[in-house]
Each structure stands twice: as structure tokens, then as C-alpha cells.
Amino acid sequence: MAKVLVIDYEKCTGCRLCELVCSVKHEGVSNPARSRIKIVKWEMEGRYVPMSCQQCESAPCQAVCPVKALSRDETLNRVIVDYDACIGCRMCVAVCPFGAVGFDVLGKRIIKCDLCDGVPLCADFCEVGAIQYVDASQQSTTKQVTAADKLSEIMQKVAQAISSV
């Protein structure tokens, strides 16, 4: 079963280690501008949202590419770039609804998440579990359980309130 990156922004502490390890892994440098993942922050409100490629099943970047440089890799369930074919037109950058395809100004090429070929470092280094790499079938399970837990808690409170009336 192929795995997917699951992001739970409520757990994110905003430390940006994922950006650091991503740029070191792919470019050998510390430079968030060259990271495939980005923490979008509302610093003054304490909201931090990790943004990365969703590896869409029906990927706009893939569809828009005039030279078919983007393709689907079914084994790792990801969209990959053939840099030999890529002409650097940045149409994929323009069309991605998540801003997850970037243009690396220094490397002069588009960059996007490649799931580190099956061991995504962003997830590996995220101690709080805001980014996890799980079986695609499990993606919603955790959220379901959390939501169900909250719901049942409310139900219990309501039941208690009614019985105490």
C-alpha cells in the first residue's frame, strides 16, 4: 500500500525544522527558499500551517506541463519531475492550487516534494507528529478517532447535564 504525507497543523509548533532538513537533503544547504515544504505562519496569532505537495491523483501541474516532464510514480504514489525534459516554463508553479510547486531561483529549476524517495525527512524529523507519513488508507483514521473522541465527550456531558436536571 502506498503511503501519503498527512499534515495536522494543530500539532505544528512552527519550528521550521522540516524546511531546514528538506533543503539540506535536496540541495546540501540551509535555505528555506529551496525547501519543498513551507510553514505558512500567522505569527501574531500563533497559527502555523505546513504546506507541501499533495501528490494529487489528478494533478494540475501534470496536466498543464507542455513537455510532459511531470508524471505519476504509482509505486510511491507521487508526482515526479523529469528534469531532462523540463524546460523551466513554470506553468506548474502557476497552476498548483497549494503553491506547492516552487521555482528555485538559485538552482534555476522547479522544485516540489519527492517524498525523499520513500523516507520523507520532514515527517522523520517532526517530533510532534504534525507531519506524518502513513498508509493512504489510514489518512483519515486518526482524525476520525480524534473527532469521535471529542463527539463522545460532548455526548457524555450532555447526558450528565440531562440526568442532573
Place this chain on the structure above:
Amino acid sequence: MNDETTTESLAKGRTYGVFRCLNCFERVSAPTGSKEMTCPHCGFAWRIAWVAPDFPRIRGPVWDVNRQLAEKSDAEEAKKGKK
């Protein structure tokens, strides 16, 4: 070649689930989920909080108990001083 650093070797001595009494410094433990405990070594009483289900820490003193014990100790010291 031994790659282990000093702090790594010290880390092996870590103890989970037990903590030191803040009066006598003996290592003590508390039943999972308990909210108060009395040190079996010195009798000081502490309110307990749980950092994780298996990781207790002292939240604070049971104020009255510890104050009385400390005042008793003050009195004994004063007596000794008079002798």
C-alpha cells in the same frame, strides 16, 4: 573506537516513572494517576502532576503538612541550639 560521549553514557542512568522527593532527595514513586503522595522516607507531602501517563512530577507541596513539618524541625533545631 568508542563513539559514546559523556552525556550519552550519563543518559543511560535516567530513571522514568520515579522522581526525587524535593525535601530529602530520595527517589520515590507514586501510583499511576495519583494526585498526592507522602514521601515514605521523610514524610513530606507533595501534590503530583503527570507530564505523561507514566511520568509524574511534583506539582507543589501539600502546604499545611509541609509547613507543619518544617516548623517542627525549626523547633527541634532551636532546642538543640539551646543545649
Place this chain on the structure above:
Amino acid sequence: MALNRKIAYIDLSTGQIETKPIPVEMRKKFLGGRGLDMYLMYNHIKPGIDALSPDNVVFVSAGILGATLASASSRTHIGGKSTLTGFVGSANMGGFFAPELRWAGFDHLVLKGKAERPVYIWIHNGEVEIRDAGNIWGQTVHDTQQIIREELGDRDIKVLTIGPAGEKLVRFANVMTGLKDAGGRSGMGALLGSKNLKAIAVRGTMDIKIEHPAEALEYNKKIITQVTSAKVSQTQGKLGTPFIWGATNSQGLIRVRNFQLNQLENADEVEPEALEELAVGMAGCFGCQVHCRSKYIIPEGPYAGVYDEGPEYTSQGAFAGEPGCRNANTVLVGNHLVNIYGLDNLETGSMIAWAMELYEKGILTSKDTDGLDLRFGNDDALIEMVHRIAKRQGLGDILAEGPLRAADKIGKDSIKYLVHVKGMSNLHSDERATPALALGIATGSRGADHLRSRPAIDLYHLPESVLRSIYSQPVPYDGPLSSDYRDYEGKPWQVVWQEHTYEAVDCLGICKYHTIFLGATLPNYEEWSRLLYLNAGLEMTPLDIWTAAERAYNIERLFNIREGLTREHDWLVDRYFDEPTRLGIPGVRGRTIDREKFKKMVDEYYEHHGWDEQGVPRPETLQRLGIDNEPSHML
């Protein structure tokens, strides 16, 4: 490479900007961050200048490992002659400023002169620009950052700024970034204010090459495990620094009512777990897994609904322990106010608690306070005084001058009730039962302070064997060591060891919570040596790092001596020796510091440093460290 970051020399009077590379030999001597700042400071500040005059110089820096895989490589250092003490001014803060400064191409900024009108500095990918700050002068710390981001059109800009308190030259105004990251101590905010410098904004997208990327990643992972598996890190990740205040209050090692008591009894409402209940989550600084910053929304009162971060130990001390208050909302509000005004919460709390004791003793009356009932335990008066200090209104204007100047203005016996060293208030901890900690605050280069040399693990009752394995590296030590924090023997060496260790941490630009500060099993010299090699390609042994730190600490000493420091400044106020503690566990009750034993401690401390009996570095010490010809004006 990771070491190609530059120094920018910025003259605010003339607008002249010059950039220079940093030679590798200077890196090996002083590393970066605080160490190199201290070298620059000794070289660029003329002796005897007025700290608030244009002659003073501001130094801002990232550590040599800033933004690398060194774990928590987030720290920004700021230095200059202290506007509070006249000695070494030096403060350190977390957040995201230093990494951004490095990505923008710089490691050090040297800011001279004085701008004619309010300005801020904009640094972007190797370029430095001085810009008009007319529209942000007067704005809060939080608003300033947002306005600059909007003005420059980039939400990822990081800003270092002063608040209204710095503009008003409050001598303990701080410099801040983000919501709560504060370079709090020694009045660096007033220094920026005196230069009409409101803020420094940075944004960078330049590479910092990691010398051995694959191994650096692997090693970082190992360090993360070492840090996060420690109990202290887990506690801190849940409760933040308030856990320290809680644990030490349980024993009677904190200061209450301006040193009159050593425990805040029945403090349940301001205990760490009680504050945690009000938190809405935890946040981290750059690259840190400890995430010790609480996020909270103020629950009640005129500030209800306001979001902020903290509170730290010092906000519990400032807005609960010292003024004798027991209200969590007051702690959160006080914390928020110092954050937006840009005040050092520690000094603010100490100054107000001192004024409260003066009010209690009748040295200050309601005439002096403009009718404010400044008694201990009065939450409203406490909060009102924070406003008055920041705005320099009434008594606030006097307190804003800091301990010694305020005592001079108030006169009478007011100085008797000050708890300070070198004119700087101490952390809200009580060291009468802990000679090691007392020696640390007495001798710290920036005044009474816990982050210069505190051997905090001395409080853990660690076995002597553990203490020995820690304190006999990277230089051998076979003298006495004791597990009992009430002892005097062997403690001077621990203080010296921690002094060099914290200096090293501040040179590397990493957080003290990722080293041997609160946890005995967290990384130190051996790990740093490996981190320097893997990330920056710099080959330095643990001993080399120790020596660089020792060199930097001696430069700080030389600076202080040049500014008139004598042995008398390495001493505690009389209350430590004369007034016994009254509360807490039996082991800390009735304790005072013994004058004779303490004098011996200072002697030993000097001896370990290679300083003479007056505390002056011996010529052979300076020679050994290669700093016998300072200032050498290499940079």
C-alpha cells in the same frame, strides 16, 4: 560555506555602510555570536563613554552554527555597553531572527553613531539600507513587526525591534523579535532608542552550505533524540520554564516580597500546571523540538481575548512571587504588557517589588505614587506600575532608571532594600541556601544573572560520580565536588565551568535548553565539536571550544575592568549575609551566605580563571589565550 557570512558596519550618523568578511582565524579564536561580539565590543567602544551617547555601539549577531543542523540554532545575541550597569551589556534571544540574518548574508552587525531622526535598518540578501521609521516610532513591539512586513511587502520578514520603553530610554528596556523573544537584560533597548534606531528587519534566501549534509542530518537526528528523551525537556515542552519556578518554589528557593520571603505559599493558581490549563498550545523557536513556549489567550479583564506567548519563569517571578500576587490572569497580563512595551520582565518585576517594600517601610508614600496603593499583593497597582514605567510617568520615571540610579533619586535608606549585583537586579530566585548559585550571580559579567554561569544541575542532588564526569571535561579537574547544594566546597569550579559552557553556547548560537543547563544528560563540548565539523567544516576539539569560550569570557572581564570594575563588584548585597531565609523545606530555612566562606569562594573562582586576587586576568593567562595585545583591531 557556512563561514562566509559577513560583518556589516553601519554608521547611523553618516549613513555609511561597509561590509567585511570574517577571517577563519578569528572564527577559531572567538567562534561567533556573543564571543565575536565581545571582541568587537572591546575593540570598537572607547573606554569611559556615556552608554546613552552616540559613542556607544550596538552589536547584533547570529552564532556560528545559526540556521544549521545544530538543533535549536536560533539564538540572536545583542551587545553594547550596558545602559543599566555601565559594564558589559549582552542579551540573547530565541525565535527566528538570527537564522534569517544568516540567510541574508550576515553574521554580525556593528551599529555606530546616532540617526538624526527615527530609522530602521532593512537587510536583504547582502544589501543593507537605512529607512525612515517615522511611522513606526511609538508603536508596540508587536505592531512594529507587522507594519514593517506590510510596508516591505513580505510576510516572512523577521524583525528585531524596541518598543515604546526603549524609545523612552527605560534603562531596562529590551530588544525583541516575534511575540515574546526578548534580549532582555542590560538595557539594550534603551541603547537602540538612544540611537533613534527602532528596528532591524531581515529577509534572506541565500544558501548556507552544510559541509557534510548527509552526516549532519544523521547526527542532528541523534542529538534530537538525546534532547527530547530527557525528562527535563519533556517537562519543559509541556509546561515551559514555569516548571522551574514551580519546583524551586516547592522548596523555598524563590524570592517573594522583594527578598523578605523565599517561598510563595499557597501559590496553586500560578503554578505551572495551573498556567498550562490556560494555554492553547506550545510553540518552538527555529529548529527546536523542546517547544517550551506556551501560547495563551488572556482570559479576563481589560485584555481578555488578547493572544500572546509565555509566560516564563521571570513573568511568574515578576507578576506573582516578587509582588506577592497569586492571580494567573495578572501573570498573563503583566507578561503581555512587557512584551508589547519592550521591557525586561525580570528587572520590571524587581523594581516594582522593591518599590512595594519601600512603600511598606514608609520610604515611599502615596504622595510619591500619585495615590497608587503600592502594597504587596495589589494586582492592579502592579499592572499600573508597568504602564507607568514604560511611559516614564511619576514614580515610573524614577524606577525606569534602574536600581542604583533610582535608589540615588529616592534616597533615604532605599538602597538597603535593593537586591542587585553591579546595578542589575537578580532573577527572582533566592540563593541564600545555594552558595554555588550565589557565587554565579555575584560574579556574572553582566551583573546578577542566572544565564551567565548558573550551575542549575547543582539543585538535583546528583551523585558525585556524575558531577565528576561532567565537570572534569574538557579540562581535567580533581578538586572537591559535592552533591549538596548548601555546600561551599568545589562550587567555584562548577561556576567557572558553566561560565565557559554558556559562553560557548552563546558563541555557537544554540539554545541553553539543548545543553547542560537544566539537564545533566544534554549535549555539550564533545557534541559541539562534531556539530562544528559536520555543519561548518571547522575542526575544533572540545578543548579548542572551551578555550575559545574562555578567551571570550576574559575579553568581557577586560572590558569590565576597563570600565572600572573591581573585586567589590563581585559581591552580594548585605541581605544575603544578614537576613536568614524563613520558609521552605528544613534544609533551606534559616540560611544565609557566610561572608568568610563566600570570600574564599571568590578567591577560588579567580584562581580557577587565572585572575589575581583583585580579579584582574594575570598576564600569563592573557598570553596563554593569545589576547595579551588587545584591542588588536583585527575586525
